[in-house]
Amino acid sequence: MVLSGSAPDVQATPDVQAVLPHSAxxxxxxxxxxxxxPELVVELAWSHFCTDTERRGGKLVSSRDATQxxxxxxxxxxxxxxxxxxxxxxxxxxxxxxxxxxAARRFGVRSGQSITEACALVSNLIVQELPQPQxxxxxxxxxxxxxxxxxxxxxxxxDTVWVDVTGAAHLRGGEExxxxxxxxxxxxxxxxxxxxxxxxxIAEGPRIAQAVARWxxxxxxxxxxxxxxxxxxxxxxxxxxxxxxxxxxxxWLSRLGLHSIGAVAELAPSVASSRLGEHAGQILxxxxxxxxEPLVPYVPPELLVEQTSWDDAxxxxxxxxxxxRGLVARLSSRLQGRGEAAQLLELAVLHDRSxxxxxxxxxxxxLRFELAAPxxxxxxxxxxxxxxxxxxxxxxxxIGLVLRAPILTRAVTEQLDLAGARPMGKAGTRSVHSSxxxxxxxxxxxxxxxxxxxxxxxxxxxxxxxxxxxxxERSRLVGVRSLTSKRKSKARGRRAAAKPTPVQxxxxxxxxFEALELPTRLFSxxxxxxxxxxxxxxxxxVSRFVPQLPSKSPALANVRPLVTxxxxxxxxxxxxSLEPGSTLxxxxxxxxxxxxxxxxxxxxxxWWTSHPVSRDYxxxxxxxxxxxxxxxxFDALVFIDRLTGGHFLQxxxx
Amino acid sequence: xxxxxxxxxQLPSSVFTGGAAFPDPGFSAQASxxxxxxxxxxxxxxxxxxxxxxxxxxxxxxxxxxxxALLPDGGLPSGAVVEMSVSGAAALGTSVALAACRAAQxxxxxxxxxxxxxxxxxxxxxxAPAAARAGVSLERLLVxxxxxxxxxxxxLRLVESQVFPLVVVDLAGIAGKLLDVPLAGWVRVVRRLAxxxxxxxxxxxxxxxxxxxxxxxxxxxxxxxxRLQGELLSVRTTKDRRGRVMGTRKVRxxxxxxxxxxxxxxxxxSERLSA
Numbered sequence: 030m031v032l033s034g035s036a037p038d039v040q041a042t043p044d045v046q047a048v049l050p051h052s053a054x055x056x057x058x059x060x061x062x063x064x065x066x067p068e069l070v071v072e073l074a075w076s077h078f079c080t081d082t083e084r085r086g087g088k089l090v091s092s093r094d095a096t097q098x099x100x101x102x103x104x105x106x107x108x109x110x111x112x113x114x115x116x117x118x119x120x121x122x123x124x125x126x127x128x129x130x131x132a133a134r135r136f137g138v139r140s141g142q143s144i145t146e147a148c149a150l151v152s153n154l155i156v157q158e159l160p161q162p163q164x165x166x167x168x169x170x171x172x173x174x175x176x177x178x179x180x181x182x183x184x185x186x187x188d189t190v191w192v193d194v195t196g197a198a199h200l201r202g203g204e205e206x207x208x209x210x211x212x213x214x215x216x217x218x219x220x221x222x223x224x225x226x227x228x229x230x231i232a233e234g235p236r237i238a239q240a241v242a243r244w245x246x247x248x249x250x251x252x253x254x255x256x257x258x259x260x261x262x263x264x265x266x267x268x269x270x271x272x273x274x275x276x277x278x279x280x281w282l283s284r285l286g287l288h289s290i291g292a293v294a295e296l297a298p299s300v301a302s303s304r305l306g307e308h309a310g311q312i313l314x315x316x317x318x319x320x321x322e323p324l325v326p327y328v329p330p331e332l333l334v335e336q337t338s339w340d341d342a343x344x345x346x347x348x349x350x351x352x353x354r355g356l357v358a359r360l361s362s363r364l365q366g367r368g369e370a371a372q373l374l375e376l377a378v379l380h381d382r383s384x385x386x387x388x389x390x391x392x393x394x395x396l397r398f399e400l401a402a403p404x405x406x407x408x409x410x411x412x413x414x415x416x417x418x419x420x421x422x423x424x425x426x427x428i429g430l431v432l433r434a435p436i437l438t439r440a441v442t443e444q445l446d447l448a449g450a451r452p453m454g455k456a457g458t459r460s461v462h463s464s465x466x467x468x469x470x471x472x473x474x475x476x477x478x479x480x481x482x483x484x485x486x487x488x489x490x491x492x493x494x495x496x497x498x499x500x501x502e503r504s505r506l507v508g509v510r511s512l513t514s515k516r517k518s519k520a521r522g523r524r525a526a527a528k529p530t531p532v533q534x535x536x537x538x539x540x541x542f543e544a545l546e547l548p549t550r551l552f553s554x555x556x557x558x559x560x561x562x563x564x565x566x567x568x569x570x571v572s573r574f575v576p577q578l579p580s581k582s583p584a585l586a587n588v589r590p591l592v593t594x595x596x597x598x599x600x601x602x603x604x605x606s607l608e609p610g611s612t613l614x615x616x617x618x619x620x621x622x623x624x625x626x627x628x629x630x631x632x633x634x635x636w637w638t639s640h641p642v643s644r645d646y647x648x649x650x651x652x653x654x655x656x657x658x659x660x661x662x663f664d665a666l667v668f669i670d671r672l673t674g675g676h677f678l679q680x681x682x683x
Numbered sequence: 684x685x686x687x688x689x690x691x692x693q694l695p696s697s698v699f700t701g702g703a704a705f706p707d708p709g710f711s712a713q714a715s716x717x718x719x720x721x722x723x724x725x726x727x728x729x730x731x732x733x734x735x736x737x738x739x740x741x742x743x744x745x746x747x748x749x750x751x752a753l754l755p756d757g758g759l760p761s762g763a764v765v766e767m768s769v770s771g772a773a774a775l776g777t778s779v780a781l782a783a784c785r786a787a788q789x790x791x792x793x794x795x796x797x798x799x800x801x802x803x804x805x806x807x808x809x810x811a812p813a814a815a816r817a818g819v820s821l822e823r824l825l826v827x828x829x830x831x832x833x834x835x836x837x838x839l840r841l842v843e844s845q846v847f848p849l850v851v852v853d854l855a856g857i858a859g860k861l862l863d864v865p866l867a868g869w870v871r872v873v874r875r876l877a878x879x880x881x882x883x884x885x886x887x888x889x890x891x892x893x894x895x896x897x898x899x900x901x902x903x904x905x906x907x908x909x910r911l912q913g914e915l916l917s918v919r920t921t922k923d924r925r926g927r928v929m930g931t932r933k934v935r936x937x938x939x940x941x942x943x944x945x946x947x948x949x950x951x952x953s954e955r956l957s958a
Contacts (some may be wrong), residue, residue, distance in 0.1 A: 114798050388777075473799065476844045480827065484837065488828040492811035492821045493910045504811035506826060547941060549777040549817075551810040563922050616859045618772065623913075650913075651858070661771020663858065680810065681857050682940065683777035 063238030208526030234320020263289025392535030402474030
C-alpha cells in the first residue's frame, strides 16, 4: 500500500491514521498555562525590607501588628519600582508608587499615586525601592522552576510566567492536577520563603490565559482549566482593562459604555478596528476567544548562578549559613525544574574589601565542592555546603554570597526497588546486613560529598593498586568517582599484573615473590632511621648477605652480579648495623632488633631518572618494652639505600 | 573490681557459672562453656555461634580467624562499639581490622554488590596490596585520612549515616607514626557512637594504644587487648557486654597475619584454631 503524504486523499483506517501526518482538524489545540503573581512586586520588596531590617539588628514588627514574624500583616507597605538601579536611595517624593500591599490599599493607597500623596493618606506607610532587574530575575527563576511541567516557558514582567503544557497534562494526572502542582511548586520556590500568591489558568492561548488569571474568577485553590468551548463566554465576563490596550483606549471604551470584553466583541469589526490601534485584529480575535500569539520560549542560562549581597558587613557563620540555605533552596528549585543535577558547586564568600585589605587577605573566599554523584535535592545540597561552612573561619566580615553550579548533568531519578526492601531476617544472618545497608547505601553519594567538602578530596577515597617497582608507589588513594569510570581497564591491568612473568617469579635472591608477606602499613615517605650502635657509611655495600643468582635461569643469563668479590671485602659495618641486639630509634621510641632476615632487592629501578632506586629490603623483628617492663615485638620492613647507605623504615607488618 | 589474669586462670570453672549477683534471664545453669575452652573451639570449628554463659551469641561479625573463638560473642558484636587495644606499637591490629572488613563485605554478598566498609586512617599508611591480599575488596573500602581535629566528627558522620556495616577508626597509629589522640575527649564521642549503632547491625572497631593515657575507660561494649610476643599473639578480653574480664589466651601470630597462607585458607571457609 502506498501511503500518500496528504491525509485527505487517503481513506485512512485506524492503523493508517496513526502513521499519516495529522491534518489541521486532527492537530491538538495548544494548552498554555499562565501563572500570574499579582503580589510579586510587593512580596519581593517586602523580603528585601525584612532582610535589611534583620541585618541591621532592628526588630521588624511587634506581635500585635503581625500574625507571623516577618509577615506584612497590618503594616501598610508600598513599592516604587526603579528602572535604573543607580537611582536606589535617591528617589524623589514625587515618584509614583508601583504597587501597594492590601493593608495600604484599605487606606486608599493606589499604584500611580505619588509618595507624598500616599503618605498623606497613611502616616506610617513604609515605602521600599525595588530595581526592575530584580523582578525580571525572579520571573526568570520562576520560569526555570516551571520548566519541569512543560516543553517551553516564557515570561512577561511584572507578573506573568507561561508554560506550554500541550500534551503534558497526562503525566501529572490531568490538567487540573497539573495546575495545582504547578501553583504549589511556584509557591514553595519563593525567594523570601514566605510563599508567592499565585493564580494559574490553562487555556488555548497565552493572552487568554493571562487575562483570565488576572481578572477572572478562579477556584478556591486559585486555579482554573478553561475548555475551548467555554473560552469566549469566560472572556466576555472580563473587564476591558484585561485587553492588551493602553490606558487611553481603555478609558475611551469605558466612556462609550463598553465595560466588558463581551461588549467589545459585539461591535462590528469595521467599527472597532479603526479605533483599537495597530493590534486591532489581534484584540478582536481575542474578544472572540481566538489567540494565535506564539509563545517565545525563554532559554535558561547554561551557568546557574544564585547570588545575594547586603550593605552591612556580617561577622559570624550563623547568618552566612542562613543566607546560604536560601541560595541552595533557589538553586535546587531551578535544577529540579530543568531536570538537571550539579556535579560541582562553587561558593564564593565576598568580604568587605576595606577590612580584607587591612588584614591583608583575599577579598573573596572560594569554596569548591566536588560531588561524588550528581545532586539536585535541596536537603542533600545543603548538607554538603553546610559541612564546609560549619568549620570555616571567616577571614573578614562578609558582604555577599555567590553560589554557582558550573558543571551540570541530567538528573537521573531511580525507581523505587521493592525487591531491595526485604523484611528483617534473623539477627546475625546475612539478610539483615544486606537489607539495612542497601537502603543506607543510597545516601552514600551525599555522605561522600559531605566528607569531601569537609576533609578535602585528597583525604577521601578508595585505595588503588598501581603497577610500580617502588613499594611506596604501589598504593594510592583515588576518589570514588574516578575509580568507577576506570574500573574495567584497571581490573584488566590488575589481572595481568597478578600473574607473574617467569622473570618476576624468582627474585635474584631466590625468593618467590608471591610467598613474600606484605606489610599492612607502608609509609609513602620512608622514615629515616638512626642506629644507636653504628654510624651510617655513605658508600656502603651489603657484604655478608649478597644473594647468589640462580645459575641456570635463561632469563637471567645476561644479568651480571651486582656486587663483586672485591666489594665484599669493603666496609662490613653496614651489615653489622642490622645485627640482632642493635638499637634503632624512630618515632620518639627505641627498639631493639631481635631478628633480621633479608627480604628482597631492588636494583636499577628507574635508572633513566635523576633518582634511581637501589635498595636492599630487610625484615626486622623489633622489640620494645612498656613502662610495666612487658615485652612486645613486631615486624618492620626496613631498607638500606645502596646508593646513599641510609637506613629507612618502609612499613610495618601489623 | 576485676581480678588479675593470673588469679582468674587459677580459679575453678565452676566459679564462672552461675552469673554472680545479676542472674541473666536467658542464663542456664547447664551451660558452662568458657571462652577458649575445648567446647567453644569445637563449636566455632563447626560454624556454630558459641554459647557462653547460657546465651547464644547470634549477632556477631565473625572474622574467620582463630580470634573468633577467643571473643565472648564469637566475633565482633553487631550494634556495638568495640575497642581493640594494641600493645607495643603494632600487634596485628591492622590484620584483624582487615579481616573484619573482609567479613563485613562478604556479609553483604547476598545483594548484587558487596557492602561498603569505612576505614579511618589518619596516618595514611594503609597499604593497598596487603589489603587486597587479605581478601578485602578495595572498591568497597572507603578510606579516610582526616586530620586529628577532624577525627571525631568524621567518625560520627560515618557511623550516623548508617551506610556501613563496619567502621574502623584508628586512634593508635603505627610504629613510626604514632597518633597523639587524647582519649579523655573520646568518652563522649564513643557514647554518641554507641547510641548511633544501637539497634543496628553496624560495628564500630576502635584501634587504641594500650599505653595511651585514659582518665576514664571508654564506654565500649567490648574491649580486648592484643600483645605480640615473637610468634605468639596474646589476646585478653578485658570487658564484654556484661563487664566481665577473661583470662589471657594465646594464638599463633602466623594464622592471624593478613594475607598469610593460613589466613587465606581460613577466609576460604576452613578455620584453623590454636590449641
